[in-house]
Amino acid sequence: MAASVMEMMMDLAKQGRTVICTIHQPASQLFNKFDRLLLLAEGRTAYLGDAKGASKFFSLCKFPCPENYNPADHFVEVLAIAPGREDECKEKVASITEQFDQSREGELLREEILTEEKNISEEEQTTTMKRSPYKASWFTQFRALTWRNALAIFKEPVLIKARFGQAILISIILGIIFLGQTMDQAGIQNINGAFFILVTNMSFGSMFAVINVFCEELPIFLREHFNGMYRVDTYYLTRQLVDIPMSIIEPTIFLTILYFMVGMDRTPEKFFIALGIVLLLVQVIVSMGYLMSCLSPDVNIALLIVPVVLIPVMLFGGFYLNTGNVGWLVWLKYLSWFQYGFAALMINQWSDITNITCPAPAASDSFLQTTTLPSMFDIENYTLPLDFTAQNLTGQSGPEFTLPCIRTGRQVLDQLNFDPDDLGFNIGLLVVLSVGARLLGFVAIYMRARKK
Structure with a gap:
C-alpha cells in the first residue's frame, strides 16, 4: 500500500506538482523513489539535497552507511536521541548540522534564503497581509x-x-x-x-x-x-x-x-x-x-x-x-x-x-346557556363579552347567570x-x-x- 501511494505521488510530481511528504521508516525500495531529501534533527537542518547524495554526506561526517543496510534506517539511527545517551547523541547531531552548514549545499541554502528575504518588498508584504487566508473564492x-x-x-x-x-x-x-x-x-x-x-x-x-x-x-x-x-x-x-x-x-x-x-x-x-x-x-x-x-x-x-x-x-x-x-x-x-x-x-x-350555530332554544326564546357559579363569585364585577347582560337568579349553591352563545368568529x-x-x-x-x-x-x- 505504501508503494502504491508513493507511485501516485511520483505521478503527480511528474505532472509538474510539488509533493512534500513525511514518512516513518521507509523501506529501501520506497526510499529509492525520493528525489530530494530533508533531514531535521533537534530543530536544525542535518541535510538537504539530492536523496542519493545523503549517504556520501554522512560518510564525510564519519557516519558511513553499512553495506546492504537501508539508508533511511541508518539516518534515523544516527540522528535519533537515544535514552540514556542524550548528551552524546546531541553532540553528534550538533556536529552533523554544523558540517552541513559549512558545506556547499548549506551555503547555497543560506544564500537562497537571504535572496528571497531581500526580494520581498514592503508592498509585497502589505499585499500578503491583506490577502485572504482562504484558498478559494x-x-x-x-x-x-x-x-x-x-x-x-x-x-x-x-x-x-x-x-x-x-x-x-x-x-x-x-x-x-x-x-x-x-x-x-x-x-x-x-x-x-x-x-x-x-x-x-x-x-x-x-x-x-x-x-x-x-x-x-x-x-x-x-x-x-x-x-x-x-x-x-x-x-x-x-x-x-x-x-x-x-x-x-x-x-x-x-x-x-x-x-x-x-x-x-x-x-x-x-x-x-x-x-x-x-x-x-x-x-x-x-x-x-x-x-x-x-x-x-x-x-x-x-x-x-x-x-x-x-x-x-x-x-x-x-x-x-x-x-x-x-x-x-x-x-x-x-x-x-x-x-x-x-x-x-x-x-x-x-x-x-x-x-x-347555537344550541336549540329551550322554553324561552333565548339562545343563552345557563351555568352555576360558586357563592363566593362576585357577579357584580364579572363582565360578559359583547355587552350581553346576565340574569341573576338565587340558588342554594350560589347565583346563576346565563353565558352568551358565540355566533361570530370575531x-x-x-x-x-x-x-x-x-x-x-x-x-x-x-x-x-x-x-x-x-x-x-x-x-x-x-x-x-x-x-x-
Whole structure:
C-alpha cells in the first residue's frame, strides 16, 4: 500500500506538482523513489539535497552507511536521541548540522534564503497581509459546501422517508381525532385546539430536527475553517440552505391533511394564507433551533435547553393562558412564536366567520346557556363579552347567570384576546423573530470560530 501511494505521488510530481511528504521508516525500495531529501534533527537542518547524495554526506561526517543496510534506517539511527545517551547523541547531531552548514549545499541554502528575504518588498508584504487566508473564492466555497451538505442529506434516504412518513401519520391521527368539525359551540374549541396542536407539533418536531446541527459538526467546522478551507458565513448559510426544502415540504404535507380533515375554512385564500403562516412559523422555530445549537457546547446540553425554552413560550401562546392580563410577565409573550403563529392562524380562520350555530332554544326564546357559579363569585364585577347582560337568579349553591352563545368568529377572537386587525402585525413579528434568531446564531458561531 505504501508503494502504491508513493507511485501516485511520483505521478503527480511528474505532472509538474510539488509533493512534500513525511514518512516513518521507509523501506529501501520506497526510499529509492525520493528525489530530494530533508533531514531535521533537534530543530536544525542535518541535510538537504539530492536523496542519493545523503549517504556520501554522512560518510564525510564519519557516519558511513553499512553495506546492504537501508539508508533511511541508518539516518534515523544516527540522528535519533537515544535514552540514556542524550548528551552524546546531541553532540553528534550538533556536529552533523554544523558540517552541513559549512558545506556547499548549506551555503547555497543560506544564500537562497537571504535572496528571497531581500526580494520581498514592503508592498509585497502589505499585499500578503491583506490577502485572504482562504484558498478559494466566496462563490467557490458556497457552491462546494452546498453540494457537500446536500449529499450528506441525500445519503440518508431512509431518514427523509421517515420524516415524511411521520408527518403523514401524525396528521392523519390528529385529523381523525378532530374529524369533521362543524361551526357550532363545540366546534370552536375543537378547531382552536387543532390549530394549537399544529403549532405545538411544528415547534417540537422542527426544533429537535435541527438542534444538533452546529454543535455536532463544530469540531469538523473549526478544523476546516482554521485550515483556510471556507468562511464562517458560507458555512452558516449553506448549512441552512439545504434544510429549506425539508422545512417546506414536511409542514405542507402536515397542514394539508389536517386542515381539510378537521374542516377548517376551506376557502382557497384562507388555506394558502394559513399555509404561508405555518411555513413562516417553521422558519422561526428552525431559527431558534439553530441559535440554541450554536450556543450549546454539545448535543446533550442542547437537548436539555429545548424544554426550558419551549414550555414558557408555549404557555404564553394564547391557548392555555389569556395573555391580555398576565401582570409583570407580559413581556414573555412578545418572545413567543406560539403567540404570533397561533394568533395569526386564529385571525385567518375566524375573522370572516358569521354563521356559528347555537344550541336549540329551550322554553324561552333565548339562545343563552345557563351555568352555576360558586357563592363566593362576585357577579357584580364579572363582565360578559359583547355587552350581553346576565340574569341573576338565587340558588342554594350560589347565583346563576346565563353565558352568551358565540355566533361570530370575531367573538371567538375577543375571547382569546386577539385583535382581528393584527394579522399583518403577527406575521411581521414572525419575520423579525426568524431573522433575529439567525443573526444571533451567526454571531454565536462566529465568536466561537475566532482565533485567539
